[in-house]
Amino acid sequence: MMDARFYGSGLAKLEIPTELPGNLLVIEGADGVGRSTHIELLQGWLEGQGFAVASTGLVRSALTRRGIESAKEGHSFDRTTMALFYATDLADRIEHEIVPALRSGFVVLADRYVYTTIARGATRGLDRDWLARLYGFALIPRRVFFLRLDPDELIRRTLRRGGELDYWEAGRDIGLAPDLYSSFRKYQTLMLGEFDRMAAQYDFTTVDASRSVEDVQAELRREVANLLDPTLLTPAVDVSDD
Amino acid sequence: MGINDSHGFPGRLIVVEGIDGSGKSTQLSLLQTFLVSEGYDVSFTEWNSSPIVKDTTKRGKKKNLFSPTTFSLIHATDFADRHERSILPPLQAGLIVLADRYAYTAFARDVARGCDRAWVRNLYHFATRPDLALYFKVDIDTAVARITGGRIQIKFHEAGMDLGLSPDPITSFRMFQGNVLGEYDRVAEEFGLTVLDGSRSVVDQQREMRRLVKPILKGLGRARAPRPAAAPSVAAAAAAPAR
Numbered sequence: 001m002m003d004a005r006f007y008g009s010g011l012a013k014l015e016i017p018t019e020l021p022g023n024l025l026v027i028e029g030a031d032g033v034g035r036s037t038h039i040e041l042l043q044g045w046l047e048g049q050g051f052a053v054a055s056t057g058l059v060r061s062a063l064t065r066r067g068i069e070s071a072k073e074g075h076s077f078d079r080t081t082m083a084l085f086y087a088t089d090l091a092d093r094i095e096h097e098i099v100p101a102l103r104s105g106f107v108v109l110a111d112r113y114v115y116t117t118i119a120r121g122a123t124r125g126l127d128r129d130w131l132a133r134l135y136g137f138a139l140i141p142r143r144v145f146f147l148r149l150d151p152d153e154l155i156r157r158t159l160r161r162g163g164e165l166d167y168w169e170a171g172r173d174i175g176l177a178p179d180l181y182s183s184f185r186k187y188q189t190l191m192l193g194e195f196d197r198m199a200a201q202y203d204f205t206t207v208d209a210s211r212s213v214e215d216v217q218a219e220l221r222r223e224v225a226n227l228l229d230p231t232l233l234t235p236a237v238d239v240s241d242d
Numbered sequence: 243m244g245i246n247d248s249h250g251f252p253g254r255l256i257v258v259e260g261i262d263g264s265g266k267s268t269q270l271s272l273l274q275t276f277l278v279s280e281g282y283d284v285s286f287t288e289w290n291s292s293p294i295v296k297d298t299t300k301r302g303k304k305k306n307l308f309s310p311t312t313f314s315l316i317h318a319t320d321f322a323d324r325h326e327r328s329i330l331p332p333l334q335a336g337l338i339v340l341a342d343r344y345a346y347t348a349f350a351r352d353v354a355r356g357c358d359r360a361w362v363r364n365l366y367h368f369a370t371r372p373d374l375a376l377y378f379k380v381d382i383d384t385a386v387a388r389i390t391g392g393r394i395q396i397k398f399h400e401a402g403m404d405l406g407l408s409p410d411p412i413t414s415f416r417m418f419q420g421n422v423l424g425e426y427d428r429v430a431e432e433f434g435l436t437v438l439d440g441s442r443s444v445v446d447q448q449r450e451m452r453r454l455v456k457p458i459l460k461g462l463g464r465a466r467a468p469r470p471a472a473a474p475s476v477a478a479a480a481a482a483p484a485r
Binding site for chain 1 (some may be wrong): 292294298302308314316320323326359361364
């Protein structure tokens, strides 16, 4: 159960009750901190406890997915255009996925939300107040978990798994440094600064993501159980018939 | 730079506004011909034409995926892309930029569709202020008469059919565009748009438009010498006895 409140004027012509039976939980953090792993683990756990769970993530909307992907492949994607295109994606998913699921009582696990796109815009020099007002249509989540990781650890973690530093996650479009490593490190440091700045403003629950998957997941489950149903943490009743 | 500040670039930005059937596009096209014949370098941009956003808008319209909020956002995205590629560079290079619809279209239309006024204005805050913004004001009957005259197709969203006001496109158009006109009046006042009577003859409107454009061209260099033969009204003026 959560209040249907918005950061600003909300969504035009959307009839919505003041209270929604579901819960919107957001997991924020850089690529490589383990967002999708933790969402998968939370989803399995919650479903095991009998909850209906839906997940959604950035740029997954039926409306804008292809358009944003092809814009990112092109050579020119201006920062304002990018911010507005991401906002279109999010508005579409809030209206067509998130709100309907919340009405039906689902726990919605969102893999990133407005905060990533606000941070991307601010890092590219867009006005923070303009970005905050732009997202006046966004539903305020029940809770935002910010998986926080130092950029150096983020780089090592990405590379030791055989991954590559991503062009956009390195902010290569804004010319921060001549090489990929330095650019990635600078960009992620700026992004982290934006997230830290937003943590108080948007009431993030900051989770230290430098720990093991088990430890981080255990903390997330404790927090989620406190929100949804504290009895979830009591040891499961043995239902085996031996 | 912003919707309330001059751009300070060497070029000039002239925009036309008005509902479908107001005659604004006809007038802008006549103005373009005139300015080119006068030797100016001119570039033209129109609402809803960014190559980045085009496919998304087309898909959204075809499958009816838009809500008032996403409809507003996708047009702002389209505008931002054109502002970056097709509006600022020619202004910086000293051209005359002619824009068929500008941010004011969103201020009128998206608000008539139910979006919050302050929110929509914030979306376009980055847009540079035009040097001249002309609003071609017509009443609904004139617009409908021109549209049903067959020259213009009535469009689904232009008629506000997405709002479910009426199953009949003409009735829906009247209801929706009636609200748009109300918002345009407010916008014209708030942003100082120059209001033209769009119900007058094409020639009368074009004469007034050229008269309004003239002062803002002061100090702007021509790329070529004027070719008076291509611009009859100017040729006629030149033929009149000098005082």
